[in-house]
Amino acid sequence: MSAEATVVETELKVQKKPTESFLSKRRKNIVTDPLNDDNPITIQVLGICSALAVTVKLEPTLVMSIAVVFVIVFANLIISLMRNLIPGRIRIIVQLAVVATLVTLVSEFLKAYSYDMYKVLGAYVGLIITNCIVMGRLEAFAMANKPYDSVLDGLGSGFGYAWIILTVAFFRELLGSGSIFDFKVFEAIGWTTFPTNGLMVDSIGAFVVLGILIWIQRSKSGYVEH
């Protein structure tokens, strides 16, 4: 009987302190939620500025997505590691300093290895600092959660941002320049007189494409804003 009791006891102990598996359901949700149901751009309305500015062509958009994912993941990790050391009153400045350092790294990296891309993206790389998604995740998640969870959250939000801006860029480049990754699609299938739409290259196309994308995405997920 005593042996049985100890077994039950150890089982209870195990249940009391379950070591969460590396990819538990909760953690999977941290990554997958921002992709659709809680998307940073279409639902939370964050990070719109850069979502529109760089999406004329797919290639700079891809570079921008990678840069944002990098910044968001590492900023989340660093702030999460420091979260107990940061005094509440000056947390915004601390967060900005961390983000600005990471963005400077990205910018110097681009300048060194892909100068053309650095010229194309111009000031918008610097503007990742004030990208509300980064600040929003730091403030809402990394300040209150453990490092590993924060990294997962950063990945989720980063990719949620990336797929939206890549979709916008796909339509803008296809309709505005008639190409995908600078490959002339319509010429390749023999339609040389394809009428490209100048508005798509302009800022107006970005607003309209994103507006319609939000409409489709929200009708599917059933989210209604009041």
Added chain:
Amino acid sequence: MEVFNIALRGIFIDNMIFAYYLGMCSFLAISKKVETAFGLGLAVVFVLTLTVPVNWLLQEYVLKEGALTWIDGSFESIDLTFLQFIMFIAVIASMVQLVEMIIEKLSPALYGSLGIFLPLIAVNCAILGSSLFMVQKDYNIIEATSYGFGSGFGFFLAIIALAAIRERLKYSHVPNGLKGLGITMLITGLMGLAFKSFIGIAL
């Protein structure tokens, strides 16, 4: 005359919202009522007119290649441009803090109406954006100030116009999925189209 032209271009042609998409987050989030939009717009004009010239001084006398020669001739080859982002954002954050304290002291009424928006401005992309564009455009200090004021005023106009439209929009039947952000994006697109007609304007 050139100085006025720069401000005019900032307001109508190179509008922060419609041409560069900067400050979109607060533009969309705080445009539900004209009154609050007015407060935010005013705060943006105020902070931009102050931060752009301050960042210009920083760029000219600290960050640019060879900018430190005013201390000693041997600093000629030093290039601190890589510190640009950190320095600019630090200036903006501290300027916002300073402006907030000054307004609180001098005009409690204005502070009451701007109150919550001032700290938010530190992370408004339009503020950092104008400083970065100012560097690219190679202005002198008077032109830079005028550019800062112009782009701030452009933002002010845009956000008030959008807020006025959205107040009216409350009474119209918008499809469920399009409500809120979706319709606002489409309207912003149409407004951008209207602002396109200002191209070529000059004094």
